[in-house]
Amino acid sequence: MEFPHGLATPPSSGHRHGGSSTEAIPGMAEFYHREPHREGAPAPLCYLPCQLYAVKSSDRLARDWQTILRPKVLSALDEYDVQPRSILPIHQRDVPSSPVRGGETILISAPSSSNKDNNWFRAVTDMRQFFESVCWTDLIVEISDREEMYLNTWAIRRGEPIVEHWPNIRELLLQQLKVNEAAVLESVSVFRRGKSEERTKCPFTIVLTAPEVYGLMIIQNQIRRALDSNGYDQIGLEIVRGRVVRNAIVDIDPFCTDNYQLAVGMGASIGYINNEESGTLGGYISLRHPSGRRIQLGLTCYHVVRPGIAEQNKKACDENGIGAASAIGRAVTLTQPSKTDHNDIEKARGDYIESINEGLEDLKSSREQMEMKIMFGKRSESQAQPIRSAIEREEARKSILEELVSSSKKFFEQVSIFGHVFAASGFRRSGNHQIDWALISVDERRWLVNPTVPTHDTRGRSLVPLNTLSKPIRPVALEDRVWKRGRTTGFTRGIVSQLKTDVFLDGIASGQASTEWAIVDERGKRNLFSEKGDSGSMVISPNGKLVGLLIGGCEALGFTYMTPYATLVEDIERETGGTVELD
Numbered sequence: 001m002e003f004p005h006g007l008a009t010p011p012s013s014g015h016r017h018g019g020s021s022t023e024a025i026p027g028m029a030e031f032y033h034r035e036p037h038r039e040g041a042p043a044p045l046c047y048l049p050c051q052l053y054a055v056k057s058s059d060r061l062a063r064d065w066q067t068i069l070r071p072k073v074l075s076a077l078d079e080y081d082v083q084p085r086s087i088l089p090i091h092q093r094d095v096p097s098s099p100v101r102g103g104e105t106i107l108i109s110a111p112s113s114s115n116k117d118n119n120w121f122r123a124v125t126d127m128r129q130f131f132e133s134v135c136w137t138d139l140i141v142e143i144s145d146r147e148e149m150y151l152n153t154w155a156i157r158r159g160e161p162i163v164e165h166w167p168n169i170r171e172l173l174l175q176q177l178k179v180n181e182a183a184v185l186e187s188v189s190v191f192r193r194g195k196s197e198e199r200t201k202c203p204f205t206i207v208l209t210a211p212e213v214y215g216l217m218i219i220q221n222q223i224r225r226a227l228d229s230n231g232y233d234q235i236g237l238e239i240v241r242g243r244v245v246r247n248a249i250v251d252i253d254p255f256c257t258d259n260y261q262l263a264v265g266m267g268a269s270i271g272y273i274n275n276e277e278s279g280t281l282g283g284y285i286s287l288r289h290p291s292g293r294r295i296q297l298g299l300t301c302y303h304v305v306r307p308g309i310a311e312q313n314k315k316a317c318d319e320n321g322i323g324a325a326s327a328i329g330r331a332v333t334l335t336q337p338s339k340t341d342h343n344d345i346e347k348a349r350g351d352y353i354e355s356i357n358e359g360l361e362d363l364k365s366s367r368e369q370m371e372m373k374i375m376f377g378k379r380s381e382s383q384a385q386p387i388r389s390a391i392e393r394e395e396a397r398k399s400i401l402e403e404l405v406s407s408s409k410k411f412f413e414q415v416s417i418f419g420h421v422f423a424a425s426g427f428r429r430s431g432n433h434q435i436d437w438a439l440i441s442v443d444e445r446r447w448l449v450n451p452t453v454p455t456h457d458t459r460g461r462s463l464v465p466l467n468t469l470s471k472p473i474r475p476v477a478l479e480d481r482v483w484k485r486g487r488t489t490g491f492t493r494g495i496v497s498q499l500k501t502d503v504f505l506d507g508i509a510s511g512q513a514s515t516e517w518a519i520v521d522e523r524g525k526r527n528l529f530s531e532k533g534d535s536g537s538m539v540i541s542p543n544g545k546l547v548g549l550l551i552g553g554c555e556a557l558g559f560t561y562m563t564p565y566a567t568l569v570e571d572i573e574r575e576t577g578g579t580v581e582l583d
Contacts, residue, residue, distance in 0.1 A: 032121060035241055037112050037149045039120045040142035041128050046092055047241065048149070053091035061104050064136070065089050072130045073106055080123040082143065083114040092140070105140040112145040153558050154192035154199040155497035155520050162190065162204045162235070166499050169232060173206065174502070174513075176223050185210050187554060189501040189518060193236065205236035209554050257404065259337035259345065260411045263448040266538060267485030270300060270418055270440075271338025272308035278338035279304030280487040281418075282538040282549060283450045287439070287578035294581070295422075296447055298440035300536030301551055302424045305438045308332035321426035322438075324576045329421035334440060336418035341487075342408070349405050356398045363391045419443050423576050430571045433563055434503065434514040436551045437572060438536075450582075482519060482547050482562075486534030494519040494529035494560065496547075503561065516561040517548065529553075530560045546582060 033043035055062050061069075069089075077084050092105040106127070110120075120143045131139045156162060162169075173188055187209045194202030206227075208220075220239050227235060259269050266283035282299040289295070302321075309317050313328055322329045337345070367387045373379040424438035483493045500515040519529045519539070530537065530553055537550040539562050549568050553560035569580045 032124070034121075037146070038142070038144040039115075039124060040140060040144075041124050042138075042140065045140070045142055048146075050092055053093065055089050055091060055104075059104075061089050061139075064134075068134055069106070069131070069136070069139075073108075073127060076123045076126045076130075077108070077110075079126070080119045081114060081116075082108070082110050082119055082123050085109040085111070092142075103138060103140060105142055108141070108143045110143055110145060112148050115143075151193045151195055152197070152202060153520050154202055155495045155518075156190060156192065156204075156499045158498055160204075160498070163498055165232070166190065168230075169206070169227070169235070170502070172226055172230060173223060176219070176226055185504050187501050187503045189559070190499050191497065191518075191520065191559075193238070203234070203236045205238055208237075208239045210239060210241065257408075259341060260408050262415060262445060264298075264336050264418065264442075264446045265448050266450055267487060267490065269337040269341040269487040269533075270298075270304065270334050270536075271340060272305060273333045273335050273339060273417075275307035275338075276340050277304075277307055278340050278487060278533050280534050280536040280550075281336065281440075282536045284442075284447065285439075286581040287572075287576060288581055289578050295578070296442065297422055298419065298442045298447075299538065299549070300438050300440065301549070302426060302436045302438045303551075304536050305332050305334065305421050305424060305440075308334070308421070317424070318427045321428065321575060322421055322424040324423040324578075326423075329423060332421040334418045334420065335412070335416040336446065337412070337416065342412045342416070345408065346405065349401050353398055353401050353405075356394050356401070360391065360394050360398070363387060363394065367391065415445070417443060418446055423572075425571060425575065428571075429514060430567050432515040433567045434516060434551060434561075435563065435567075435571050437549060437563070437568060439572070439576070480541060480547065482539050482541055484530065484534070484537040484539045484550055486530055486537040486550070488531045488533035489528065492529050494521050496562075497559075501559070501561065516551075517564060519560040519562055520558065528558050528560075534560075 031043040032041045033039060033045045038045065038048075055065075070087075073087060076082075077087075086109045088107045088109075090105050090107050091103065092107065093103070114120075124141045124143060127141050131137065131141075169190075170188075177185065177188075185208055187207075189207045189209075191205060191207065192199055192202040193205035193207065196202050206223075208223075220237065224237055227233065227237065264281060266281065268281045269278050270281045271278045279300055285297055285299050287295045287297055306314065306317070309322075309328065309332060317328065335342075367384065370379055370384045370387055374381060374384060419440045419442040422439040422441040425435040428435045480496045481493060482496060483491060485491050497518045497520060499518075501518045502513050503516050504513050521529060530550055534550055535552060538546055539548045539550055541547050546565050548562040548564045551561050551563055572578075572580055
């Protein structure tokens with residue numbers, strides 16, 4: 001495969017990225033976790049990106065850290081020349097939608113260059129054996145160089161040399177994967193990947209994602225040999241530990257009132273009334289019945305409403321969907337905001353009020369001391385004014401939050417019902433695409449015309465304002481720049497990559513791979529176009545055309561999957577018998 005002059009070719013070691021593996025720790029009944037630039041025990045370490053929680057003063061880890069654990073950690077790192085950048089005792093957890101892993105962790109940041117002669121393995125083993133001896137059997141040790149793990153990801157552009165060769169490369173990959181049917185892969189993608197800020201200096205890289213990549217080293221080596229023997233030795237190959245995700249729970253600003261408006265616009269939080277998950281209301285469409293009757297409906301993903309389906313009906317609905325105006329759909333009641341987001345907002349506001357109260361106690365104590373000094377002539381009235389003003393400001397903030405707590409609780413109890421499911425796709429295929437949509441019969445009090453998109457996104461970048469949302473006049477174009485408004489990340493923008501991603505949500509052996517449009521940040525950064533909880537967002541073009549429906553993504557790599565408009569509408573019309581219209 002020949003590349004034109006000026007496109008970077010990775011060095012021989014640069015494109016042979018390692019996968020993950022485990023091995024037994026000598027003398028211990030546990031396994032060791034290895035992946036590129038990250039090692040630790042006991043295995044498995046949690047997925048990245050993960051959630052970090054501070055260690056509280058009442059935790060055992062806080063009590064034992066300075067006197068028992070820290071000296072051993074420092075001595076082991078020094079003995080094996082690990083050269084730490086930082087050492088952080090922390091609670092580390094997988095994101096809520098993943099299997100719960102992690103826990104109390106000694107998180108050590110170190111340069112990968114210090115991992116010579118198996119140094120990280122020996123240091124971790126030494127620490128783990130000591131922790132066992134002092135009754136810290138579950139304490140996790142992780143050494144990682146996350147600066148090396150996070151690469152820029154660039155979309156493939158029209159006319160690049162890999163575009164012409166991709167059909168042959170893809171067929172070669174799928175042949176290798178079919179031979180290894182036990183492989184648990186979730187997606188196969190191709191992007192430019194690297195640390196460079198210049199897109200053309202990042203090599204073309206095939207990326208395989210898997211929830212667990214233990215045992216996949218053999219497959220990776222087989223694919224590498226197949227690529228090399230067919231002249232594709234300049235193409236990088238990565239196996240990344242990550243999941244194709246559909247939903248999750250995130251933090252929300254406690255002062256935000258957007259989720260408590262009667263009329264609900266695109267990007268709002270929705271969820272099943274008795275479930276802990278949340279998703280996004282993409283916006284609204286109209287469905288015209290052959291009789292001429294027109295129904296206004298909300299649009300989201302099937303997996304967002306699926307938790308509300310009775311267990312005995314889920315398998316049939318997954319396979320066949322939910323028929324228009326069926327009893328199964330009417331039984332799935334949705335709220336806005338979702339129950340989870342409402343509970344999270346209430347908790348965040350309660351925590352904030354508690355912190356304000358603690359601050360007020362300190363301020364009032366300072367005021368009393370100041371007033372005592374004023375009484376004895378040691379301070380003037382003007383010197384007390386800053387403290388009194390601070391108390392007034394904090395009491396005003398507390399009053400606002402208390403009012404918000406009361407009003408949002410009343411809102412959720414009285415008017416949070418958003419509607420019920422009118423029809424849904426289930427998890428099916430249409431052509432080569434995953435189908436994952438749901439239509440919502442919305443309470444007429446809460447329906448809103450698709451609103452104008454603001455002129456700036458969440459990062460302050462200029463957007464073209466929209467007055468109306470409309471049908472695209474052509475199919476999604478390669479390299480289209482697109483935007484979305486989601487429940488988690490709000491307004492973001494990205495670019496549709498030239499080459500689709502193969503997604504194996506049902507496993508390779510099922511033969512049910514779908515090919516999905518992938519959207520990445522247009523600057524190649526790890527600024528995610530979407531995060532968990534954004535499922536159901538409408539993906540729109542700068543001139544207000546509905547391009548598709550956001551159905552999921554892979555946080556480990558920072559890209560998003562989208563079902564194109566034409567496929568979405570064709571399936572909705574076939575399943576409901578109506579005609580989709582946009583206002």
